[in-house]
Amino acid sequence: MPDIFIENKTELPAQETKIVHPSDAAKGSVDHLLHTKKHTMGLLSAYCVRPQGLSFVNQEEDEIIILFLRRHIITNVPWVLAVVLLCFIPPLFSLLTLLPTALPLDIPPSLLFVITAFYYLIVFAYAFSQFVSWFYNIGIVTQKRLVDLDTSNILEHNTAAANFSELVDVKFTQNGFFQSFFNFGDVHLQTEAFRANFEFIAAPNPTKVTDIISDLRIATGGKE
Amino acid sequence: MELASITDLIFTNGILLFKIPILILLLVYVIFTFIVVNRIRAFNRILHIASAHASVTIQIVAIIQFLLALSLFLLALVIV
Numbered sequence: 001m002p003d004i005f006i007e008n009k010t011e012l013p014a015q016e017t018k019i020v021h022p023s024d025a026a027k028g029s030v031d032h033l034l035h036t037k038k039h040t041m042g043l044l045s046a047y048c049v050r051p052q053g054l055s056f057v058n059q060e061e062d063e064i065i066i067l068f069l070r071r072h073i074i075t076n077v078p079w080v081l082a083v084v085l086l087c088f089i090p091p092l093f094s095l096l097t098l099l100p101t102a103l104p105l106d107i108p109p110s111l112l113f114v115i116t117a118f119y120y121l122i123v124f125a126y127a128f129s130q131f132v133s134w135f136y137n138i139g140i141v142t143q144k145r146l147v148d149l150d151t152s153n154i155l156e157h158n159t160a161a162a163n164f165s166e167l168v169d170v171k172f173t174q175n176g177f178f179q180s181f182f183n184f185g186d187v188h189l190q191t192e193a194f195r196a197n198f199e200f201i202a203a204p205n206p207t208k209v210t211d212i213i214s215d216l217r218i219a220t221g222g223k224e
Numbered sequence: 225m226e227l228a229s230i231t232d233l234i235f236t237n238g239i240l241l242f243k244i245p246i247l248i249l250l251l252v253y254v255i256f257t258f259i260v261v262n263r264i265r266a267f268n269r270i271l272h273i274a275s276a277h278a279s280v281t282i283q284i285v286a287i288i289q290f291l292l293a294l295s296l297f298l299l300a301l302v303i304v
Contacts, residue, residue: 041275053274110303111242117296118250121289125257128289132260135282136267149271154263159270 026218033066033212034143046070047204049212056140056147058161067141067212071134071202072184079130086123090116129154139187139200141213144220146189148198162198164220166191170213172206189213243300250297257290 038052045051048068059065107115133151140147146167150158167189174185185206189198203209264286268279 041273041278043278043281051275055272055274057270107242111246114246114250114296114300114303115242118246118253118300121253121293121296124289125253125260128285129260132264132267132282135278136271138271151267154260157263157267157270 026215029212029215030066030143030219033215034064041068044073046073047209054140056149057159059142060144063142063144065140065142066216067139067209069139069141069187069200069203069209071137072182072204074178074182074184075202076130076134079127083123083127086126087120090119137201139198139203141209141216143216146198146213148200160198162189162191164213164217167213167217168192170210170217172203172210174206187213247297247300250293250300254290254293254297257286257293261286261290 033049036050038050039048041048041051041054046069048054049066051065051068054065054068056065132154136149136151136157138149140149145161145163148158148160150160152158169190170187171190172185172187174180179185179202182204183206184202184204187200187203187206187209189200191197200209261283264283268283271279273279
């Protein structure tokens with residue numbers, strides 16, 4: 001009886017497996033980023049690769065901005081809701097004064113106008129300061145370094161920069177439903193011990209951000 | 225001045241109860257908005273966002289806020 005299953009003795013020629021060194025791969029990735037077309041940023045952009053029309057103080061002539069980061073726009077929702085609620089307080093208050101049990105306040109109309117206008121100006125100032133804190137709280141990644149512009153409130157501003165050679169570790173955390181749903185998280189950049197650590201809080205696409213920074217770190221000769 | 229006339233000054237005319245505190249608060253607010261304008265000018269020197277005229281827009285909003293606060297303070301001085 002003839003054998004049906006016969007082992008094929010002919011050996012296929014061994015395929016040449018190309019081993020790519022991590023630093024070469026990172027250099028290729030960075031090179032691709034540097035030659036990516038520039039993207040136009042909107043007023044409320046929170047994430048932009050190769051942004052157009054963006055510059056910062058002390059930017060070197062040959063320094064190219066690769067990544068622009070802000071907190072995810074969804075992080076503004078709490079203060080926007082608070083402002084909307086605050087806007088409804090004066091009409092509600094005026095309705096309450098119409099009740100028979102309300103205290104008889106004899107305020108002249110001119111004074112009432114000034115008080116109401118002042119109230120709305122304070123609400124506007126709160127909203128504006130929150131917006132400015134978000135707008136100028138920026139992380140910038142160039143091919144040479146990281147720049148972190150921190151604005152915790154409108155009267156406080158810190159600027160810090162670090163070269164990629166100083167970076168020890170790059171990682172991100174995503175906690176909770178909203179961060180997972182809207183795809184944002186905190187990117188932690190650990191630098192040498194004598195330098196403060198960097199944080200891009202609530203950055204959109206944290207996986208991509210971490211990947212880009214890691215590639216830049218490896219491509220510029222940082223620790224793998 | 226009698227006690228009755230003082231209470232009349234406070235509660236009927238509302239000078240001490242409302243007008244002076246409001247004017248002081250408005251003056252503080254005007255100073256705050258002026259500081260905000262200067263801070264935003266400083267921020268724009270650090271970072272320039274040309275697209276969508278973002279830096280200019282924020283600067284204009286800050287100036288409008290300052291002018292509104294100043295106008296309200298002057299209006300309060302006159303009408304209150």
